[in-house]
Amino acid sequence: MKVNHRxxxxxxxxxxxAAMELKGYRSCFVGIGIPSDTACLAKDTIEPNINLIYESxxxxxxxxxxxxxxxxxxIAHGSDMITDSFxxxxxxxxxxxxxxxxxxxxxxxxxxxxxxxxxxxxxxxxRMVGSGxxxxxxxxxxxxxILMPHDPRRFVEKVDFITxxxxxAAFDKLRVKYQLGKGPSILITDKAKFVMSPxxxxxxxxxxxxxxxxxxxxxxxxxxxxxKRIKIDQDILSKVHSISGL
Amino acid sequence: xxxxxxxxxxxxxNNVSSDDLIFIGGFGHLIPFYLAHELIxxxxxxxxxxxxxxxxxxxQLIASGIIKKVxxxxxxxxxxxxxxxxxxxxxxxxxxxxxxxNQSIIMRLHAARMGIDFIPSKILQIGNLPENIxxxxxxxxxxxxxEYTAIPSLKPDVSLIHAQQADKYGNVQMWGIDxxxxxxxxxxxxxxxxxxxIIDNIxxxxxxxxxxxxxxxxxxxxxxxxxxxxxxxxxxxxxDDQHYISYDSVSRNESELERYLSEWVINVDNIExxxxxxxxxxxxxxxxxxxxxxxxx
Numbered sequence: 184m185k186v187n188h189r190x191x192x193x194x195x196x197x198x199x200x201a202a203m204e205l206k207g208y209r210s211c212f213v214g215i216g217i218p219s220d221t222a223c224l225a226k227d228t229i230e231p232n233i234n235l236i237y238e239s240x241x242x243x244x245x246x247x248x249x250x251x252x253x254x255x256x257x258i259a260h261g262s263d264m265i266t267d268s269f270x271x272x273x274x275x276x277x278x279x280x281x282x283x284x285x286x287x288x289x290x291x292x293x294x295x296x297x298x299x300x301x302x303x304x305x306x307x308x309x310r311m312v313g314s315g316x317x318x319x320x321x322x323x324x325x326x327x328x329i330l331m332p333h334d335p336r337r338f339v340e341k342v343d344f345i346t347x348x349x350x351x352a353a354f355d356k357l358r359v360k361y362q363l364g365k366g367p368s369i370l371i372t373d374k375a376k377f378v379m380s381p382x383x384x385x386x387x388x389x390x391x392x393x394x395x396x397x398x399x400x401x402x403x404x405x406x407x408x409x410x411k412r413i414k415i416d417q418d419i420l421s422k423v424h425s426i427s428g429l
Numbered sequence: 430x431x432x433x434x435x436x437x438x439x440x441x442x443n444n445v446s447s448d449d450l451i452f453i454g455g456f457g458h459l460i461p462f463y464l465a466h467e468l469i470x471x472x473x474x475x476x477x478x479x480x481x482x483x484x485x486x487x488x489q490l491i492a493s494g495i496i497k498k499v500x501x502x503x504x505x506x507x508x509x510x511x512x513x514x515x516x517x518x519x520x521x522x523x524x525x526x527x528x529x530x531n532q533s534i535i536m537r538l539h540a541a542r543m544g545i546d547f548i549p550s551k552i553l554q555i556g557n558l559p560e561n562i563x564x565x566x567x568x569x570x571x572x573x574x575x576e577y578t579a580i581p582s583l584k585p586d587v588s589l590i591h592a593q594q595a596d597k598y599g600n601v602q603m604w605g606i607d608x609x610x611x612x613x614x615x616x617x618x619x620x621x622x623x624x625x626x627i628i629d630n631i632x633x634x635x636x637x638x639x640x641x642x643x644x645x646x647x648x649x650x651x652x653x654x655x656x657x658x659x660x661x662x663x664x665x666x667x668x669d670d671q672h673y674i675s676y677d678s679v680s681r682n683e684s685e686l687e688r689y690l691s692e693w694v695i696n697v698d699n700i701e702x703x704x705x706x707x708x709x710x711x712x713x714x715x716x717x718x719x720x721x722x723x724x725x726x
Contacts, residue, residue: 239608240606241606250508256663256667259458265606265607267608267612268607268608309516311505313505313530314502315481316532318553319533319552322551322556348555348556361576
């Protein structure tokens with residue numbers, strides 16, 4: 184059956200493109216919202232062996248209804264294990280969790296993420312929620328995938344505040360020195376997939392029914408033309424409509 | 430055995446003073462709303478409050494003007510939006526803040542729980558967060574030379590937490606999501622616990638593995654059924670997501686928020702009134718909700 188991807192809502196498009204990237208992983212550190220829904224979708228389709236881990240301490244959760252907090256009833260209910268936050272963060276620091284999914288208000292060309300302030304730290308225009316576990320995941324997780332709705336305001340030359348550090352010349356050597364994860368390697372928007380290179384994000388591939396111009400619209404980074412297509416798994420396409428939160 | 434049962438007024442009055450550092454429990458689950466509201470009703474001010482992920486209870490305490498300083502990893506209304514009272518206080522510089530991450534706050538509490546000054550960690554070495562925590566220092570491993578952040582301990586004077594049940598001696602039983610609740614409680618000098626119900630010590634002994642804080646560490650137990658509303662208590666009632674959603678619009682506007690605080694905090698000065706305010710129908714529907722007492726899913 185021919186699907187018009189434009190008819191799928193943007194958050195679900197992110198979840199289905201990102202779910203494709205979770206193949207082969209066994210454990211995934213997730214937050215509430217699109218990250219959690221992405222991991223659920225992957226587990227329900229192409230990667231049934233992946234374990235979802237929430238910072239609240241819930242492991243093996245598979246929420247059936249919308250969750251507002253990482254400690255919500257829908258996360259607790261049906262988990263395989265509930266431990267404490269100290270334990271899951273310890274596993275994270277020890278390198279025992281394979282992959283993490285993060286989002287934020289702003290992202291720059293090296294995958295630095297901002298969830299702290301818009302404007303200056305002391306006198307911000309908008310004061311946001313802060314790191315939560317995002318800084319910790321961005322520093323420690325061996326493999327990091329970033330999920331961002333394609334809203335041009337979110338894509339900037341330089342983030343106002345680096346809550347969750349990315350990669351590039353500023354951090355690559357320090358990441359090795361401090362025994363941290365390698366930083367973000369994949370960025371998924373609702374139209375495209377980007378991969379990290381020494382000079383920042385490159386456009387890797389575009390979702391069917393969208394053009395190159397649409398995939399890079401409003402993004403201030405220098406991106407080369409690329410018309411490679413993302414091939415979404417049929418099972419993911421058929422199940423994306425049933426995921427709980429989006 | 431010493432009996433720890435107390436009424437709410439005395440438990441707070443006798444154990445919390447101005448200028449105290451308070452850990453507030455609850456990670457989405459078991460947030461001690463009614464217990465912490467007593468700080469507002471007694472107008473105990475100049476308080477510092479801490480935890481990893483803080484939600485609308487922190488917003489309410491800040492809005493009430495009794496908070497001097499917030500030590501946090503996250504502060505907001507999860508999924509719904511920002512903490513508007515925190516934002517106003519931050520922008521008008523009427524509160525001090527110490528901004529960490531969830532993991533570092535938990536490590537700070539863990540260090541205090543262990544009775545040591547700091548814990549070495551790999552986090553907070555890159556990005557803009559470390560430069561805004563002025564007293565953060567580094568430590569070199571004496572074994573390998575590896576450079577770590579020395580995450581300093583954080584020892585609260587008192588912790589306020591909510592749990593399912595306890596006996597009159599203060600053996601506290603909790604299950605479901607813990608987050609950093611037990612960590613923060615055991616890091617604190619004094620521990621005040623509100624519970625859904627008081628049970629006999631013989632029931633505690635039937636399942637001692639559910640006991641997460643032993644009697645000798647607990648300062649006071651207060652029986653406050655529905656005391657964690659609008660958060661939830663596994664085995665009792667589900668989370669009132671709608672309350673959190675409507676709090677977003679209420680808390681955007683200072684005069685609306687003032688009205689909310691009179692209705693939900695100041696004027697409900699006993700737990701029966703709080704239960705009435707929640708409403709019989711809503712309580713039944715939350716008992717039938719996910720993780721509630723009557724949940725059949």
